[in-house]
Amino acid sequence: MGINLVSERKMDTIPHLITTKDAAQKIGISEQRVRSLMRSGNLQGQQIGKQWLTTEDAIKVYLKNRTREPVADQICRFPHHSSIKALSFFSGAMGLDLGLENAGIPIRMACEIDKLCRQTIIKNRPDIGLIGNIWEYTAKEIREFSGLSPTEDIDVIVGGPPCQTFSTAGTRRGFHDSRGNALLKYIDLILELKPKFAVIENVRGLLSAPMVHTPHAKRGSNWQPTPEEQSGGALMHILKTLQSAGYGVSFNLYNAANFGVPQSRERVVLICSRDGKKLPYLTPTHSQKGDFGLPKWRTFAEAVKDLDPKNCDHAKFPESRVNFYKLLKPGQYWKHLPKELHRAALGNSLDSGGGKTGFLRRLDWEKPSCTLVTSPIMPATDICHPVENRPLSVQEYARIQQFPDSWIFCGSITDQYRQIGNAVPVGLGEAIGRTILAHIAGQEKRPPANFPFSRYKDTNDTSWAHKMNTNIETQHSTLQKNLFSHEPL
Template structure:
């Protein structure tokens, strides 16, 4: 049955480039207006046009909180994304008054789910005083926590790793400046593992001659060492480690560097795990994919699709298998030239296993080298499964089209890791010294804590650990042009 001038769910799905099930989800959540005739949904062209237009409208900054008295524990969030880290903190009673985000789809997510929270855009456009005012704070109100995950691409091992030469690296330094000016009791900084080895300056491989040797600024670790030295010079005690979120109840193996800084100059203990891989240390075993998606069939299944030429390989793989479980002739056929490249190539053709945590979620589960397939169904993971694996509430509404939603959730900090950070801060506030089990391994890597990492990094950089002082870099909006022999960020004290 059809009605003139009305569109079927199939018509709308084709125009939006999404599945019919996703269109029905939009109708159920009233993001798209329609009427049901029998078992069929019908949508007017006007409603579809309104939805398409609204998707392109970016929420404006609102520089004032919209609700009453200040909460007991006050937090400000920068580079907020879809608010994964913020939601974890909220579970421990630390409430976000202000968010700061430039991505229009993330901004829509924030405005939809937390309309009473102040929403700012480009961090360069606001002073510390502007930020206080937007959050509803006076000059004398103490800020309990500032959290932020500055853009990570400048430090990612998968990118060009231009560090502080990259404009996003400069935003990192801008964030540190703001943090020191706002002087919160605690600061939390989250980033990718690549931050541990990122240099201050990076020389592209094409510019390295046969006799090239890294200068001081091009040696690994300089970027993070500068950051922690700057924080310490501002009076903060700094502890950090590389944490696998699975150790904190997240049904996903995901490693992130988390720095926790305390204004009193003392270092917080490392985060206390709630789970372990093999039930060691008297802790329950890591949560599994099966546990995460229990009952999810009632929520719908909105997903992108694999091309047919890839599906024929997936149909030969069982739960927990990937390309290496194919016959050798099909391995070569499926991977093409990538078969002969180096590395483990574990991101190709991988089905999730039921009874272990998911792999690290990526921003798109159907890309050739990072695809993530359901354990038994021949499809990528759905956005509903993505949300469960990152510990977002089922009713958390995401702005943008389906591809934008995957990116937001894939980039987020899992709620369980944020909750562990919140618990550590509350324990320190209360004067409790809660230590993790001695010898607990937080990730696949060793020597990633601030003590052993710094000792190794200073050795690599040729720095004496007792006579180093940070020299402040003034961040710029434009890319910094660095000449390695001239850029000196650490100086020895005069003798």
């Protein structure tokens, strides 16, 4: 099966030989990685002149033998005398953790169940403590894997529990969904481990998610929500649980673009403090229009300005979709196509509700990226380069999420997109870390008055609580009115 040495003049005439470019596309890795595999002997190939070549059979053998051996749990090997002791849960590719590290909070232990994310974590942080399924570890075992004694104080715990349950695009099954229960498990661990500070990151849907969700199809004409079905009930339960344990909790919905991230991405962040005090909201470093004495949001062009597109890895759009992209300019999407092409471009989706703004999107050079998703080639959420007729590359994805260029993501291109798209932007994590460290130092800095952290209303702890109380009072009044409006039997 080996490749016989041939001259450069003849190699193009031999059909079974495959170039590194074609091999990279077949395997789903970069050309540079293909060459490294051939040099090391992990992929059979040979250098002919200046070019490395392999065969279809060699690729099949490599793919068959390529294993995703599970990464074993390990105890932290960091110095035990670290001044700040922080643990991470639902760590993913460590975007949130990198942000905290940039602020000065090193992460001693990561908790992640996904096999490829675990490989990514160990590849980049070989000495970190690592555990898997959060359900399978006691508080005592977590301390052991973190390299901490049973009585040692934990400074910070951070985590972004799976958020599909609360996504506005999901089924919104509330806490009856196992992924919702992962959030409750995380809350339980906070209460057991008693860190000085705990961080909870989630999607905007958490602000309105009920404890229990009754599907619309099962609601009769006289349906009234039970207390468990009230909008916002899930977050209310979380707050009461943490506050009853003595934690002060502040939260807000933050657009990551306000913290130097070249991406418009909104996430709820709760910061809990064991001393019972509410920490101030995060301090922004940028603003949309350059007001509040801050520079304007960072743009896509700024994020990728020195990337060499020749060394980037990306998936491909179907040719039919490329034909539509050829008609779109930077910052445009399907509505900017000629009207007579709308049906051909969207198909039956044209008749669905909403603005359908995720279809056929070209990024604007001079604006932040839209929210990155787990794949830039899905029809309803595709993300195209501003001028090239291709999806964003893995490297552009990583720049937008602010991962360092040296950060290694394990797995295929598809796997890498998913890991990066699911991550918390590094800049948002850094803002969280700075806020916590300022509180520890007694140097709290408050954001500018009336700063618009999000485009939505009633998203901070104060306005949200007021809205919740108003809704409860209104619903109670309506229920009472309905009860007393009926004729007696």
